[in-house]
Amino acid sequence: MAASSLGQTTEINWDKLDKTKFYVVGAGIFTGVTVALYPMSVIKTRLQVATKDTVEKSASSVIRGILKTDGIPGLYRGFGTVVTGAIPTRIIFLTALETTKAAAFKMVEPFKFSEPSQAALANGIAGMSASLCSQAVFVPIDVISQKLMVQGYSGHEKYNGGLDVARKIIRTDGIRGFYRGFGLSVMTYSPSSAVWWASYGSSQRVIWRLLGQGTDREGAAPSESTIMLVQATGGIIAGATASCITTPLDTIKTRLQVMSLERRSSARQVVKSLIKDDGWTGFYRGLGPRFFSMSAWGTTMILAYEYLSMGSFSFTDIFFFRK
Template identity: 80%
Template sequence: MNRPSSRVDSFVQTEINWDKLDKTKFYVVGAGLFTGLTVALYPVSVVKTRLQVASKDVAERNAFSVVKGLLKNDGIPGLYRGFGTVITGAIPARIIFMTALETTKIAAFKLVEPFKFNEPTQAAIANGIGGMTASLFSQAVFVPIDVVSQKLMVQGYSGHATYNGGLDVVRKVIKADGVRGLYRGFGLSVMTYSPSSAAWWASYGSSQRVIWRSLGYDGDSEVAAPSQPKIMLVQACGGIIAGATASLITTPLDTIKTRLQVMGNQEKEKRPSARQVVKNLMGEYGWKGFYRGLGPRFFSMSAWGTSMILTYEYLKRLCATDAE
């Protein structure tokens, strides 16, 4: 990729392109690293999901009370309901996601380069296209995992059915709806996660460049190449900004999607449509109902985003075959 030669290139050098990675090492080591992150942050997803599907008469009104109730009834394992299902599907989904992200980003950078946008804008567009494309490709694997894991997260809670593990969920869903039942909410998932991924990666790519310029890496001054701790700090700040942006934009759709996927799984006439979910939310909570679970979702996306991007950038440096 041809870029103007400038001191801002010291930032560009922190990015390792797809063609400079040992792909086998990237996938194997990446699976281990991201599994570890999932273990650390999974309880936040459980709390967020329970808050989103709780009926109005449930006593647990906030994240703290949900955690307290889970620990009281199930202990630590309660915070990991559905975890086995998520881990099973997470590895292939992430392989698809990372491959699509990196290859699409490169193509998108080349596509927007003739328009002569400034660097933050160029990065936002290319990263946003990459993030959206990666999300679209990975949804085929992610949605069934999402459906099964969320049913396990809320089983026995606020009137929801109970199951004997992930396979029991799959069996009952297929019996009731066929294979398409595993893709319930697929359209909303695409509408939620694709814009979320686009917003996250666009914000991350753009905010990094804005931060670097504010630190003097603007191409006009001879500034020494940034140290590794400084690079990691800027990447972490970019992850926080990206998480905040994406969570604010997509929480309403995520709430509707979650309710649609976990409610009314026994009889077809009891399964709400997306319109009914919206109507029920408005009737019970007003507009604020669409932002139920915003706190945990914001924390999850910011914490996950920051941890993920630091791990991801570290993984790329670790697997680089020709990094400078």
């Protein structure tokens, strides 16, 4: 790792990064996090596609309904498809993120913004770029998994696994069926990724300043637990900010992607239906589970991400180089 100056934020030297640790160990860690948080995605998706006649309209009622009809496995519908697609998606995302971040910092440096602002802009640009690169793989996985999540719920079709979903999509819509809602997906996840990384990069620096930490090596370095707590707090703030801003688009996207051929609607019709049924609050269906999932995911993911990307550097070195 190199720093242009001690007080500046510097990022990982991609050429010196331990790729085996970053990808192999990272895949295991992120898969474990996915196992823990996947039920939140199922609950969020079901809430977003619920109609005005659906009985289960709260997270707790959805959980009770799933456990009553399918037991614990019901909370993991579509999980196999997501895990299969998650590995290549994350490889693409993390590679694009790291290779873009250094260039983004150099691009914003001449503008002489404050350190939190520079971190927000550079991390935001890198996060959006990484999301755009990974959408080609992610969207088909998203379409299949979400159809499995809501099968049999609120009148939706039932399937015999991910391959059955894929066959029916090809039969009715062809390859383009895997990319239903692609534009909205890009509009949702790219800004979401940008907001997440921008919020994380800037909030972490603001927190350090509030804690009275300077930008040089004078004084005692913070403890490892303090550094981890600041990173975790930054992850929570980032997840909360991103979920609140992008949930409306996510709700529209989800509805478009799970619709059958017979019930197909345009984005405009989906918007009208949401307003008619619930008013403007309808766009925030599933906000609770999505808020929890993104915040919890952000906290665990950023700690794992920082660990993987730092290699053999100590927490003291991480603090002084990354603050």
